[in-house]
Amino acid sequence: MTTLALAIEKQARKLSPTERERLVERLMAEMKDERLTAVDEAWVAAAEQRFSAWKRKLTKPMLATKALRDIRKELHL
Numbered sequence: 699m700t701t702l703a704l705a706i707e708k709q710a711r712k713l714s715p716t717e718r719e720r721l722v723e724r725l726m727a728e729m730k731d732e733r734l735t736a737v738d739e740a741w742v743a744a745a746e747q748r749f750s751a752w753k754r755k756l757t758k759p760m761l762a763t764k765a766l767r768d769i770r771k772e773l774h775l
Contacts (some may be wrong), residue, residue, distance in 0.1 A: 699707070710721060734742065751757045 709720060713721065748757070752759065
């Protein structure tokens with residue numbers, strides 16, 4: 699992020715939880731009209747496919763700790 703964006707974030711963190719929530723809602727509402735990048739669209743499609751498979755009970759949920767452990771093992775970290 700730019701220096702300006704980081705400064706704005708620092709100020710936003712000083713707001714009350716309610717004010718932060720309202721700010722986020724207003725910022726997100728403005729983004730609804732923006733087009734997704736190809737990468738964003740690919741992530742959305744992958745997430746929708748995984749959620750659909752989970753709803754149809756084609757996959758089982760996994761604890762985040764196990765998922766991260768498996769990823770680290772696969773990447774030899």
